[in-house]
Amino acid sequence: MLLDLSELEKRTRAQLSDWREASLEFAVIEKGGSGRMFVRVRNLDEGSSVIAMHYSDERSDNLRFADVTDFLNRKGVPSPRIIDRQISENILWVEDLGEKDLTDLAGSSWSSVRGGAYESALRAVYQLHQIREDQPPADLPELEIAFDESLYRWEQEYFIHQFVERFLPAGLAEELLNDASLKELSRSLSALPRALLHRDFQSTNVMMVDGNAFLIDYQGLRWGLPEYDLASLVYDPYTTFSETEREHLIRYYFSLRTKDDPTLDFHDFSQQLARCATQRLMQALGAYGFLSEVKGKREFLQHIPTAQARLKSISRSEGGLAVLAEILDHKAEI
Numbered sequence: 001m002l003l004d005l006s007e008l009e010k011r012t013r014a015q016l017s018d019w020r021e022a023s024l025e026f027a028v029i030e031k032g033g034s035g036r037m038f039v040r041v042r043n044l045d046e047g048s049s050v051i052a053m054h055y056s057d058e059r060s061d062n063l064r065f066a067d068v069t070d071f072l073n074r075k076g077v078p079s080p081r082i083i084d085r086q087i088s089e090n091i092l093w094v095e096d097l098g099e100k101d102l103t104d105l106a107g108s109s110w111s112s113v114r115g116g117a118y119e120s121a122l123r124a125v126y127q128l129h130q131i132r133e134d135q136p137p138a139d140l141p142e143l144e145i146a147f148d149e150s151l152y153r154w155e156q157e158y159f160i161h162q163f164v165e166r167f168l169p170a171g172l173a174e175e176l177l178n179d180a181s182l183k184e185l186s187r188s189l190s191a192l193p194r195a196l197l198h199r200d201f202q203s204t205n206v207m208m209v210d211g212n213a214f215l216i217d218y219q220g221l222r223w224g225l226p227e228y229d230l231a232s233l234v235y236d237p238y239t240t241f242s243e244t245e246r247e248h249l250i251r252y253y254f255s256l257r258t259k260d261d262p263t264l265d266f267h268d269f270s271q272q273l274a275r276c277a278t279q280r281l282m283q284a285l286g287a288y289g290f291l292s293e294v295k296g297k298r299e300f301l302q303h304i305p306t307a308q309a310r311l312k313s314i315s316r317s318e319g320g321l322a323v324l325a326e327i328l329d330h331k332a333e334i
Contacts, residue, residue: 002037003054003091011091012041012052015084019043026052035059040096049096050083056090060144065219066092067141074139075131078124078214097214102203103239110245118249120213121206121233126256128196129226146194147224152186152279158286166289167304167332181321185275189225192272197224201232203239226257227269231277235314237284237307274319281311282324301334308332 003011005026013020022045029038029051035058042049055062066087072079080095102121105114131137133146145151157177165173176182198205199220207214230253234246241249250273251266258264285307288300308328315325 002035002056005039008037008039008052008054008091011086011089012093015086015091016050016093022046035062041093051080051094051096053092053094054090055092061219062090064142064144064221068143068219068221069094071139071141072215072218075127075137077127078212079218080214080216097207097209097216100208102206102208102213105208106239115245115248117208117211117213118233119252120208120211121201122230122249122253122256124206124213124215125198125201125229125233126226126253128198128221129229129257130260131196133194133223144199144220144222146222147190147197147228149186149190152189153183155279155283155286156182156186158290159282161286162289162293163282163285163304163332164327166293167334168327168330172327172330176323176327179323181323185279185321189275189279192225194223195226197222197226198229198232199224201229202236203233206233225272225276227273227276228280231273231280235277235281235310237281237303237310240306271319274314274317277314278311278319278321278324281307281314285311304332304334 005028009024009026012024022043025042025044027040027042029040035056037054039052039054040049041052053065055065057063066082066085069079069082073081080097082092082094084093085091102117105117108114131140160173160176164176198215198218199222200217201215205215205217207216230250234241234249250270254264254266254269257269285304288304288307291297291300312325312328314320315322315328
């Protein structure tokens with residue numbers, strides 16, 4: 001059970017001693033995942049603010065947030081600082097990065113604002129991708145389960161059960177469950193070298209502060225393929241890009257990679273990105289189905305057409321899965 005605002009105010013005043021007698025304003029932030037509550041606490045006397053985060057034990061990744069944040073701060077990865085904490089009570093007071101994320105830049109100039117913001121986001125996440133599983137840092141915190149064949153397969157079955165069964169014609173789910181190309185995708189992705197992965201690197205999880213990108217919602221940090229994170233951003237159903245803009249970001253990220261590995265081939269990289277984008281968009285569609293139909297968050301239905309169209313397009317490209325293109329010819333019944 002999460003705290004109510006009155007109890008959170010009481011604990012905030014007790015923990016942040018300099019604010020004990022201050023005029024405070026508490027505003028619940030709607031943005032937040034399962035088992036978490038975020039509240040912006042404004043000190044009206046000082047004109048400053050923090051984010052109070054209270055989380056349940058419902059998900060293991062909630063319990064990892066503090067240790068992962070400390071790790072990212074030590075490594076210089078752009079992320080909020082923890083100002084104070086009551087770990088025994090599952091409460092953190094975190095640096096307030098403001099209210100502007102990458103989605104808020106939609107409609108702004110690509111050349112002067114939006115393109116540079118996305119490049120900043122890619123530089124930030126690339127700092128994670130430079131940490132390789134075969135050379136893990138000594139201070140690495142405990143992570144969520146790594147991407148292996150079983151996790152890739154779980155994401156695929158999540159897509160099949162939560163999206164295909166719910167929104168597409170009967171019989172298609174059974175066809176996909178037995179499809180050899182999906183199983184081969186799981187095997188091939190799991191055989192590749194892994195690096196640190198944000199895992200949910202989409203536009204609402206990148207905050208912009210004075211033109212610089214900061215990562216949030218990274219508690220799902222785990223070993224995986226960097227192209228999965230890249231696909232999460234450049235095929236993000238929450239926003240839109242022109243093909244030119246998407247290609248610019250893909251090539252910008254490729255340029256970061258080739259500074260460390262000049263032998264990397266762009267054709268091979270592009271095919272790997274297509275495979276990871278296939279996997280990521282299946283996961284996203286499964287999540288939209290689950291959140292809308294099981295959790296009652298009907299607002300996620302609006303993202304299904306975009307995610308479906310992007311997955312269908314990728315499935316018809318080199319590196320995509322033809323079986324998905326055929327199945328996604330059927331319009332989702334929302």
